[in-house]
Amino acid sequence: MSRTIIRVVALALIFLAPAAAAQIPAAEYEERRGQLAAQLGDGVLLVLGAPEPPQDYLPFYQAPTFRYLTGVDEPGAALVMVRRGTSTTTTLFVRPRDPRTETWSGPRLGTERATRATGLAAVTADRLHPVLDSLLGAGLALHVAGEYRLGANAAPPISYDQQVLERIRERHPSAALRDVTPLVRRLRARKSDAELTLIRRAAAITVEAHRDAMRAMTPGWNEFEIQALIEYDFRRYGAERPAFASIVGSGPNSVILHYNRNDRFMQAGEVVVIDIGASYAGYAADITRTIPVSGAFSPEQRAIYQIVRDAQAAAERAAQVGAQWSAVTQIASRTLAEGLARVGLIEAPDATYDCGNTGSQQQCPQLSLFYFHGLGHGIGLDVHDPDQALGAGGTTIQLGSAFTIEPGIYVRSNVLDLIPDTPRNRQLIARIRPLVTRHANIGVRIEDDYIVTAQGVEWISRAPREIDEVEALMRESYVGPHPRRAEWVDWYR
Ligand code: GLY
Ligand code: MN
Ligand code: MN
Numbered sequence: 001m002s003r004t005i006i007r008v009v010a011l012a013l014i015f016l017a018p019a020a021a022a023q024i025p026a027a028e029y030e031e032r033r034g035q036l037a038a039q040l041g042d043g044v045l046l047v048l049g050a051p052e053p054p055q056d057y058l059p060f061y062q063a064p065t066f067r068y069l070t071g072v073d074e075p076g077a078a079l080v081m082v083r084r085g086t087s088t089t090t091t092l093f094v095r096p097r098d099p100r101t102e103t104w105s106g107p108r109l110g111t112e113r114a115t116r117a118t119g120l121a122a123v124t125a126d127r128l129h130p131v132l133d134s135l136l137g138a139g140l141a142l143h144v145a146g147e148y149r150l151g152a153n154a155a156p157p158i159s160y161d162q163q164v165l166e167r168i169r170e171r172h173p174s175a176a177l178r179d180v181t182p183l184v185r186r187l188r189a190r191k192s193d194a195e196l197t198l199i200r201r202a203a204a205i206t207v208e209a210h211r212d213a214m215r216a217m218t219p220g221w222n223e224f225e226i227q228a229l230i231e232y233d234f235r236r237y238g239a240e241r242p243a244f245a246s247i248v249g250s251g252p253n254s255v256i257l258h259y260n261r262n263d264r265f266m267q268a269g270e271v272v273v274i275d276i277g278a279s280y281a282g283y284a285a286d287i288t289r290t291i292p293v294s295g296a297f298s299p300e301q302r303a304i305y306q307i308v309r310d311a312q313a314a315a316e317r318a319a320q321v322g323a324q325w326s327a328v329t330q331i332a333s334r335t336l337a338e339g340l341a342r343v344g345l346i347e348a349p350d351a352t353y354d355c356g357n358t359g360s361q362q363q364c365p366q367l368s369l370f371y372f373h374g375l376g377h378g379i380g381l382d383v384h385d386p387d388q389a390l391g392a393g394g395t396t397i398q399l400g401s402a403f404t405i406e407p408g409i410y411v412r413s414n415v416l417d418l419i420p421d422t423p424r425n426r427q428l429i430a431r432i433r434p435l436v437t438r439h440a441n442i443g444v445r446i447e448d449d450y451i452v453t454a455q456g457v458e459w460i461s462r463a464p465r466e467i468d469e470v471e472a473l474m475r476e477s478y479v480g481p482h483p484r485r486a487e488w489v490d491w492y493r
Contacts, residue, residue: 012114012330023195023281026119029071032187036069036089036145037081039183043141045178046132046168048161049077059241063161064381065146065184070118078128082135089121091113091131095399096124132168141176142168145184147437149445150177182392188380190393193284196451199379199402202285203449203460204238205278209233210289210463213248214470216473216478217266223248227262232481234278243284243383247275250293254443255410257373268294271301273443277383284383286404287461288447295474297467300439304409305467306340308444311407313464319405319450319457323397325389329375332407337367340409344435345370347428354422366428369415376404379449406447413440 006478036045049066052075053059062073070079070092075445078093098111123131147159154162169177191199209230216229227248234242245260253259253268255297259273266272275288290305292298297305337349346366353369356362378387378401386392387403397403414420416429416436449461464470 013158024071024198026071026117027331027405028192028194029069029327029485030119031401033069033081033090033116035187036180037083037090040081040083040143040180041141041178043082043143043178045079045081045083045143045145045180046165047061047079048164049075049079051160056364059341061241062282063146063180064188064282068184068188068381069145070120072109072118073282075308076125076480077109077123080131080135082140083251092118092120092122093125093128093131094122097493103448106337111298113469129168133171136168136172136175139175142172142176143178143180145179145181148179148181150179168262177241185386186393189378189386189388190209190398191380191402191451193453194401194402195380196402196453198281198283199285199449199451200460202243202278202280202283203344205234205237205239205280206276206287207461207463208237208272209276209278210287212253212478212480213274214291214464214473215244215476217291217293217295217474218481219274220265222265223250223253223262223272226266226272229478229480230274230276236481237278239278239280239418240282241279242279243279243286247273247288249273249275250445252413254290255412257408257410266293266318269298270441271297271444273445275445275447277379278445282381284379284381284385285449285461286383287449287463288404288406288408289463289465289470290444290446291470291474291477297473301444302443302467303343304411304442304447305444306405307336307343308446309465309467310339310410311335312405312446312448315405315407316448316459319397321397321399321452321456324395325397326395328397328405331383332375332405333367333371336407336409337365337370340367340370343439345411345432345439347431353428354420354424356420369419370409370411371407372410373408376406376447378403383454397452397457399454401452402450403447404447406445408443408445410445411436411441413437 028337047066050063060075076095080091082089092114094109094114097108111122146161148162211225212229212233227246235445247261248262249274250266254271254273261406271290273290277284277286311332314335317326318328318331340346341349351366352363353366378385378390388394388401389397419425450457451460465474
């Protein structure tokens with residue numbers, strides 16, 4: 001079979017799998033709530049859904065903690081679980097049906113359908129505070145899970161959850177309070193088969209978008225034109241939205257980690273970091289490719305790209321079930337440092353520079369001048385989701401883990417102006433400045449997604465990533481939804 005036919009069959013298998021397999025079954029939500037309840041002491045657990053968006057007519061996104069425990073995807077809902085000994089009473093609060101409003105905004109769930117969908121007793125949301133008043137008035141402790149920062153110095157912004165909680169605490173100042181969000185995060189850290197199916201789909205859609213971006217890339221285009229094609233593909237293939245602001249960063253923007261203005265005209269000779277992720281049924285992918293605007297990497301770009309790719313390959317080989325995540329990150333850092341030393345951007349793999357305030361002797365690895373983020377993170381309902389290997393319940397890669405591996409090198413043109421002026425640093429600057437100048441504005445990140453099933457660690461983001469593969473796909477032409485109309489783009493010049 002040709003590679004094209006294999007791809008078409010693989011995509012068909014992913015997208016045409018029975019629709020039911022793409023949902024989280026009601027029984028799984030029940031199991032999640034049961035696992036949480038078993039870890040709670042006596043008290044009332046409150047989990048708030050997200051409110052209506054504050055500005056009119058913006059899209060609604062459900063709060064992940066609430067979605068994880070209920071599957072309910074409409075605004076203004078809440079979950080209350082009352083735990084006494086080993087018995088638990090669970091109630092869902094939802095907005096009431098309202099035919100007049102529904103004429104404008106579509107049908108609401110209402111209590112009856114909420115009960116049918118979830119198996120939970122459901123009452124209208126206006127009952128939430130009276131019910132809480134009565135339970136807390138009877139002396140029960142309050143447990144909360146969601147977006148809280150309860151420390152004494154919790155800095156703004158104050159989340160919706162916290163605002164609601166503060167109102168409750170004003171009425172019940174003596175109620176014992178416990179933030180049980182870490183318990184939910186531990187549950188979320190281990191993905192079920194149904195969740196892994198959704199993450200796999202999010203990744204498959206994101207891969208298609210990357211492939212089209214590679215085919216479409218054209219010198220003189222604006223970054224937003226590539227963003228538009230990417231997000232077109234997301235919706236075209238059934239994702240509800242980008243899981244985070246799409247990053248299409250060319251030239252000087254390629255070295256800015258969270259650049260997302262995407263409004264620069266791209267030039268031949270530059271690289272573009274494209275860091276994107278579809279959200280499918282609430283689950284995020286997060287995949288980065290770095291490509292040359294012209295379709296062919298320069299020798300300097302090639303050298304940096306290959307170091308990053310080697311680091312990712314080394315990390316990927318180390319990322320086995322049972323491996324310590326810290327060991328995976330170490331091997332990636334070591335590979336990056338050895339590569340940068342070979343190119344001459346750092347003096348030696350273990351070389352350091354003076355990084356303390358003037359006068360202090362603090363040393364930092366020279367590697368950190370060019371690589372200054374973590375190697376990866378969990379993915380799931382959030383693009384940065386809890387994962388078992390990354391602190392939520394453990395340090396090793398386990399069945400049900402879903403995570404990224406995303407090394408990068410970013411040669412900022414001003415990097416040597418950012419370090420303290422010391423004799424040692426002056427010597428370093430003199431040695432490496434020519435190399436920094438030669439590689440300035442080359443930012444390369446390669447980010448892939450992995451899930452752990454009974455078969456082991458699986459790479460699920462199979463967009464081209466070897467230099468030859470990327471350049472070959474960029475020679476293909478893009479067959480898009482419609483041709484580009486130059487007069488529209490001229491509005492932005
Ligand atoms: N796209 C955000 C990240 O890579 O972590
Ligand atoms: Mn990431
Ligand atoms: Mn990313």
